[in-house]
Amino acid sequence: MGIINKYRIIILALIPVISFLLHFHVFKMDLNGIHVWRQTQTQTVINNFCNEDFNILHPKRNSSAHTDRLLLMEFPIMQWIFAIPCKLLSNNVVISRILSFIIGLFTVWGMYRLTSILMHNKVAATICAWCFNFSPVFYYYTVNPLPDNFALCFAVWSLYFSILTTQNNKLQYFILASAMACIATLAKLPFIIYTAAIISFQIQQLLINKSIKIFSLRVLLFMLIMTPAISWYMYVIPTWPKHGVLTGMFNNNKETSMFFNILWGNIVSTLPELLINYASVPFFIAGFIFAYKNRIHKHPNFNQLLFCLILVVVYFLYELNMIDTVHDYYLFPFLPFIFLVVSYGAINMLKQYKLHFIAIIALLILPLTAYLRINTRWNETSPGFNAVYYQEKDKLQKLIPNDALCVVGNDESGFILLYYLDKKGWTFNRDLTKEKLAFYIANGADYLFTDNNDNVAADFIEKKIYKQGSLSVYKLKSGN
Numbered sequence: 001m002g003i004i005n006k007y008r009i010i011i012l013a014l015i016p017v018i019s020f021l022l023h024f025h026v027f028k029m030d031l032n033g034i035h036v037w038r039q040t041q042t043q044t045v046i047n048n049f050c051n052e053d054f055n056i057l058h059p060k061r062n063s064s065a066h067t068d069r070l071l072l073m074e075f076p077i078m079q080w081i082f083a084i085p086c087k088l089l090s091n092n093v094v095i096s097r098i099l100s101f102i103i104g105l106f107t108v109w110g111m112y113r114l115t116s117i118l119m120h121n122k123v124a125a126t127i128c129a130w131c132f133n134f135s136p137v138f139y140y141y142t143v144n145p146l147p148d149n150f151a152l153c154f155a156v157w158s159l160y161f162s163i164l165t166t167q168n169n170k171l172q173y174f175i176l177a178s179a180m181a182c183i184a185t186l187a188k189l190p191f192i193i194y195t196a197a198i199i200s201f202q203i204q205q206l207l208i209n210k211s212i213k214i215f216s217l218r219v220l221l222f223m224l225i226m227t228p229a230i231s232w233y234m235y236v237i238p239t240w241p242k243h244g245v246l247t248g249m250f251n252n253n254k255e256t257s258m259f260f261n262i263l264w265g266n267i268v269s270t271l272p273e274l275l276i277n278y279a280s281v282p283f284f285i286a287g288f289i290f291a292y293k294n295r296i297h298k299h300p301n302f303n304q305l306l307f308c309l310i311l312v313v314v315y316f317l318y319e320l321n322m323i324d325t326v327h328d329y330y331l332f333p334f335l336p337f338i339f340l341v342v343s344y345g346a347i348n349m350l351k352q353y354k355l356h357f358i359a360i361i362a363l364l365i366l367p368l369t370a371y372l373r374i375n376t377r378w379n380e381t382s383p384g385f386n387a388v389y390y391q392e393k394d395k396l397q398k399l400i401p402n403d404a405l406c407v408v409g410n411d412e413s414g415f416i417l418l419y420y421l422d423k424k425g426w427t428f429n430r431d432l433t434k435e436k437l438a439f440y441i442a443n444g445a446d447y448l449f450t451d452n453n454d455n456v457a458a459d460f461i462e463k464k465i466y467k468q469g470s471l472s473v474y475k476l477k478s479g480n
Contacts, residue, residue: 003360004350008126012112015133016105022371023143025378027097030420032383032390034140035329037413042145043096044419045076049083050091056080062418063427065405066443072236075186075229078103078150096145103153104142108133110156111336115343117163118301123350127363128343131283134366135335136373137274137328151188152332154180159308159336162197163301169205174198174218178225185229190315192229193333196308198222204303265325274328275335279362279369280342286355287345296344309337385411386451388471389420397422399466399473400447407432407440407476408449417449432456441476448474 004011031039041061048060048069059076060069082096089095111132116125132138141149158180164173177198184191199222206215223230272281296302312333316323323330349359383390397420400406406425408417414427426440432452437445437460448457451470466473 004126005123008122011126011130015108015129018367019104019133019139019142020101022139022367023101026143027094027101029378029380030093030390030393031144032380033377034384035144035146035327036384036416038146038329039144040413040419041071041415042079042147043093044415045071045079046082046086046096046145047091047419047422049076049080050086054080054083054087061415062424063414065424065426065445066440069424072239074147074151074188075232076147077183077186078147082145093145097143100141100145100149101143103149104133104138107138107149107153107156110153110160111339114156114160114163114336115340117160117167118299118340119344119347121347124343124347127346128339130363131277131280131342131346131366132335132339134277134370135275135280135339136277136370137331138335139370140374140377141329146329147187148329148332151184151191152335154184154187155191155194155333156336158184158194159197162194162201162304165198166201166301166304175221175225178222182226182229185226186232189233190319190330190333193311193315194308195222195226196311197304200304200307259320262320262324266320266323266331270325270328270331273373275331275338276342277366277369277373279366280346282358282362283342283345283349284338285345286349287341287343290345290348291341294348305337305340312337385413385416386469386471388469389417392468393420396420396449396466396473404446405440405444406447406449407437407445410451421449434459441478446476448476450474 031043044062045059048062049056053060056076059071059073059079061071063069082099085095085099086092108129112125112129115128116122119125158177161173161177161180164170165177178195181192181195181198184194202215202218202222206212272278272284276284290296315333316331319330346359346363349355380390381387389396400423402423404423406418406421406423407428408421408425409428409432410430411417411427412429418425418427425445428436430452432450434456437448437457441460447465448461450457450472457474457476460476462475462477464472464474
């Protein structure tokens with residue numbers, strides 16, 4: 001532990017350097033890999049802010065060209081901010097990757113500060129920052145444009161200022177905690193959970209001081225600060241489909257046995273392999289052992305953190321059918337709590353002579369284990385969709401006029417293929433019918449991009465203009 005303390009500043013400086021070097025080959029890549037669906041959705045909104053409509057209230061998709069194309073989901077604060085340098089410099093995904101990386105560094109810094117004030121130990125804070133940065137799931141998404149990155153960053157800082165509020169009870173910390181929670185919620189609704197850390201302390205103060213006036217003023221101020229987030233979701237949630245993340249387990253069509261299989265898969269695979277990192281698992285286990293041994297429940301912030309964690313678990317169980325064992329980024333709200341446990345376990349292992357060597361080795365190999373687990377996700381030969389779009393992107397974009405409307409498929413996401421074509425139009429996923437195609441043509445569709453081998457489009461095709469692999473591109477007959 002003395003070595004870590006002696007070289008603490010160097011270790012902290014190495015975090016961004018090592019991470020940048022390990023990600024260097026990714027920065028120049030276009031979007032591909034696991035959850036490219038969500039990445040292209042985010043980047044599409046950024047591109048449309050940059051090229052079309054800069055109004056932050058008008059986030060737009062490329063599909064559904066016969067509509068206003070508004071994509072009313074999370075408040076697009078991150079996407080809008082990313083669009084600013086894209087407008088000034090270049091509308092390039094490299095900028096989004098760099099900005100995502102910078103956001104990740106601020107998240108790591110937030111975890112360092114949070115651990116420092118909770119444990120009053122800068123070595124533990126350094127270890128937390130190091131381990132957190134090489135969580136495989138964080139390592140993967142820290143260079144991928146997702147609003148979850150932005151929300152996690154502000155949630156961590158909200159938690160930090162919430163703890164500062166409990167330790168100093170200063171109004172400015174309360175305001176900062178609330179403001180950070182509001183931004184996190186705007187960027188991604190599930191992070192509203194982190195307001196629990198703010199609310200629980202105010203309730204605790206009410207029970208201790210019996211001051212209803214102070215409590216009421218704080219609650220009023222909190223609600224005022226949260227108004228933008230509350231207003232946005234009151235506006236957009238009624239437009240959301242009545243299934244999926246909104247209804248959670250109430251729209252669960254899985255059998256009970258499948259529910260437990262998903263739960264078990266997340267516990268034995270996703271948790272150690274993707275969220276923690278196998279090299280940090282000994283720290284995580286040790287964290288619970290030492291927490292029990294050292295009566296950590298007596299820590300002044302224990303109840304506050306526990307209350308917040310309980311709500312994260314409730315969110316997880318509610319959305320379990322949607323999270324499945326696939327949507328690892330849905331589990332971001334767990335990360336701060338996981339790595340508080342990890343850092344507590346690591347610092348206590350380092351104090352034990354018999355465990356000291358194991359702990360040092362585990363810390364040293366964390367970057368390698370994160371790299372080995374995640375690097376295969378960026379696969380340019382198998383990007384997670386028809387590789388022709390990835391490999392022939394420039395050629396396909398220049399194949400047709402910029403203002404041409406396209407019908408593209410198969411694309412379950414509704415985002416990936418139109419993002420790669422940089423065109424507007426409509427998407428389908430093995431459900432294209434003559435009626436639908438006629439409707440699209442009537443609304444201005446000029447070209448069809450398809451890897452289907454059916455004859456649905458035969459009566460509407462003027463000529464084939466491109467063929468590569470399974471992808472065929474057709475000029476459609478005019479609807480006039």
